[in-house]
Amino acid sequence: MKNITSNCERSFIIEALSRGKRIDGREIYDHRKVNFFFGREYGHVEAHLGDTKVLAQISSEVVVPSSERSTEGFLIFNIDISPMASPAYETGRLTKECIELTRIVERCFRESRVVETEGLCIVAGEKENNLLNLCYNFKVWSIRVDVHVLDHCGNYIDCACLAVSAALRHFRRPDIAISGDEVVIYDILDRPPVPLSLHHLPLCITCSFFDSGNLFAVDPSLEEESVMRGRLVLGVNVLKEICAIQHNGGVPLSKDQINRCAEIAFVKVQELTSLMDKGLAVIMLSVPNAAVKSTEARSNSWVRLPPRRVFSVFDGRVFNLALINSSKVVEACQVPCWLGTRTDDTSLGKALEDIRAQSFTEKGKAS
Amino acid sequence: MSKNRELLSKIGLRLDGRRADELRRIRCKLGVFTEPDGSAYLEQGLTKILAAVYGPHQVRGNRSKAQHDAAVVNCQFSMAVFSTGERKRRPRGDRKSTEISIHLRQALTAAIKTELYPWSQIDVYVEVLHADGGIYPACVNAATLALIDAGIPLKEYVCACTASLANNDVPMLDISHQEEIIGGPTLTVAALPMSGKIVLMEMSQRFHVDHLQKVLEKALQGCRDIKHILDEAVKSHIQDVGSSTGWANTT
Numbered sequence: 335m336k337n338i339t340s341n342c343e344r345s346f347i348i349e350a351l352s353r354g355k356r357i358d359g360r361e362i363y364d365h366r367k368v369n370f371f372f373g374r375e376y377g378h379v380e381a382h383l384g385d386t387k388v389l390a391q392i393s394s395e396v397v398v399p400s401s402e403r404s405t406e407g408f409l410i411f412n413i414d415i416s417p418m419a420s421p422a423y424e425t426g427r428l429t430k431e432c433i434e435l436t437r438i439v440e441r442c443f444r445e446s447r448v449v450e451t452e453g454l455c456i457v458a459g460e461k462e463n464n465l466l467n468l469c470y471n472f473k474v475w476s477i478r479v480d481v482h483v484l485d486h487c488g489n490y491i492d493c494a495c496l497a498v499s500a501a502l503r504h505f506r507r508p509d510i511a512i513s514g515d516e517v518v519i520y521d522i523l524d525r526p527p528v529p530l531s532l533h534h535l536p537l538c539i540t541c542s543f544f545d546s547g548n549l550f551a552v553d554p555s556l557e558e559e560s561v562m563r564g565r566l567v568l569g570v571n572v573l574k575e576i577c578a579i580q581h582n583g584g585v586p587l588s589k590d591q592i593n594r595c596a597e598i599a600f601v602k603v604q605e606l607t608s609l610m611d612k613g614l615a616v617i618m619l620s621v622p623n624a625a626v627k628s629t630e631a632r633s634n635s636w637v638r639l640p641p642r643r644v645f646s647v648f649d650g651r652v653f654n655l656a657l658i659n660s661s662k663v664v665e666a667c668q669v670p671c672w673l674g675t676r677t678d679d680t681s682l683g684k685a686l687e688d689i690r691a692q693s694f695t696e697k698g699k700a701s
Numbered sequence: 702m703s704k705n706r707e708l709l710s711k712i713g714l715r716l717d718g719r720r721a722d723e724l725r726r727i728r729c730k731l732g733v734f735t736e737p738d739g740s741a742y743l744e745q746g747l748t749k750i751l752a753a754v755y756g757p758h759q760v761r762g763n764r765s766k767a768q769h770d771a772a773v774v775n776c777q778f779s780m781a782v783f784s785t786g787e788r789k790r791r792p793r794g795d796r797k798s799t800e801i802s803i804h805l806r807q808a809l810t811a812a813i814k815t816e817l818y819p820w821s822q823i824d825v826y827v828e829v830l831h832a833d834g835g836i837y838p839a840c841v842n843a844a845t846l847a848l849i850d851a852g853i854p855l856k857e858y859v860c861a862c863t864a865s866l867a868n869n870d871v872p873m874l875d876i877s878h879q880e881e882i883i884g885g886p887t888l889t890v891a892a893l894p895m896s897g898k899i900v901l902m903e904m905s906q907r908f909h910v911d912h913l914q915k916v917l918e919k920a921l922q923g924c925r926d927i928k929h930i931l932d933e934a935v936k937s938h939i940q941d942v943g944s945s946t947g948w949a950n951t952t
Contacts, residue, residue, distance in 0.1 A: 428796070430803055433799050433803070437800055441904075441905045446905070446907040447906075566902075570910070574911075576907060576908060577906070577907040579902050579904035581901060582803070582901055584807075584811075586896075586900045587899050588898060589897065589918070589921065
């Protein structure tokens with residue numbers, strides 16, 4: 335974590351902050367540019383916050399539940415800050431930063447019951463049937479969230495929460511059918527996969543404090559992190575609920591400062607969530623509808639491999655939307671910027687349909 | 702279980718018969734060991750904690766940790782294997798204990814006048830003998846007493862307390878294990894009670910932001926109450942020690 339900052343830099347950052355300026359030109363309440371990159375699989379999201387990059391990958395499997403909570407599925411977080419992110423981290427060791435990040439993500443997403451774990455139950459058998467109280471015939475989904483900090487340029491906590499939130503919303507598990515004791519898991523091409531049932535979506539907002547706690551900035555960059563004296567992480571959702579708070583050490587804060595940060599966090603979360611909403615609306619519309627196209631999908635190879643979808647969201651504008659197949663660009667387009675001013679899903683969907691139709695005809699012409 | 706049991710009954714009593722703003726009984730004792738420089742034993746309800754402080758002494762182990770302008774505070778939290786209902790596999794080193802160790806260090810560093818001891822180290826060892834909810838706050842309180850017993854200069858007492866919200870309305874103080882299991886949000890605050898500065902705060906589960914103010918206020922009130930109790934304990938301990946050395950006769 336030791337990012338060495340010279341005294342000049344330090345005093346420059348603090349001096350600038352005391353005048354309400356930041357070294358990268360942001361205002362003190364601004365986040366850096368937020369980007370999401372959705373992978374070809376469901377639940378594969380890379381979130382970028384400025385240059386900080388965090389990858390979240392969700393996978394699901396059917397497992398036997400624990401004996402105490404036999405009707406609840408699992409939500410497991412596996413969080414890794416590797417030396418790839420920053421040379422300050424070592425491999426394979428449970429570092430302080432890693433534990434901190436794990437705990438805050440778990441608090442945010444597990445302890446505040448984001449995913450309805452009861453909804454992940456597949457078969458809840460009869461418990462009396464076996465003496466050992468083991469639930470052999472029970473089956474639940476285990477949702478595993480792997481989070482990797484790829485590039486640490488400050489404030490990976492917010493970035494990780496963005497990645498996990500987007501991944502949870504993007505993820506689809508295969509559909510299942512139960513007949514007697516048999517559980518059939520359908521391929522995603524045969525039946526449309528099922529989204530997770532999410533109660534709410536928290537995001538983390540980090541407020542950093544400088545000097546003796548009187549200077550303040552949202553979303554510290556790496557340079558600011560090395561200068562800051564304290565940090566308050568607030569996990570909040572758009573319903574104005576606080577899901578997690580972490581303030582550890584550093585400068586002591588007063589009650590008023592905390593309340594003020596909470597107010598700021600709500601405004602920020604509303605902004606970020608609406609950005610994410612827009613992004614996901616585009617992505618989900620562009621997912622080929624597996625139920626309708628299942629036969630078509632098998633014959634049509636590019637639909638069979640869900641194309642990689644890349645888009646970036648900034649300032650409420652959606653641009654650079656591209657659907658890329660494994661090797662070549664199948665569809666690439668610039669979604670016009672006016673989309674940003676119209677936020678309703680129908681206009682987004684319509685534009686996207688137009689673009690897809692266009693690229694289909696172009697493809698037809700080419701062949 | 703959570704359906705048919707209420708955190709707060711209609712007449713305002715909790716599961717263990719306390720009122721919403723009542724702390725559990727705190728009993729504490731300073732100077733329980735002879736070998737460490739300072740030690741304390743603290744019971745908060747059924748939660749029982751032992752704390753020992755060594756130092757300030759020369760930095761041991763990795764010398765590069767030493768700081769030229771402040772003492773290094775090293776905390777180790779461990780839970781006795783018999784402290785919980787289910788026997789624990791390992792007393793320390795798991796993620797939860799590591800987290801508590803880190804948080805303990807952060808809370809204590811904020812209170813200790815570390816700048817007085819450059820190039821030195823202060824060790825704080827905390828052991829949970831019986832876990833019955835509110836482990837972290839009890840550890841902070843015990844560690845404060847042990848630091849005072851060791852004669853390490855503090856800015857002021859650092860006290861910690863938990864608060865929750867019952868029936869989505871009434872803030873509740875000092876959450877027991879039973880109440881933790883039933884659910885409801887838990888806000889843990891470590892504060893310097895006299896100046897009202899919050900040195901560590903963490904929360905799990907969720908509540909509306911409008912409640913934050915009153916739950917936080919309640920937790921701070923708890924910290925102030927705990928400070929009075931600890932203060933009494935320290936005073937009576939000093940009196941005991943002092944009178945045994947015959948200071949009453951010196952005048």
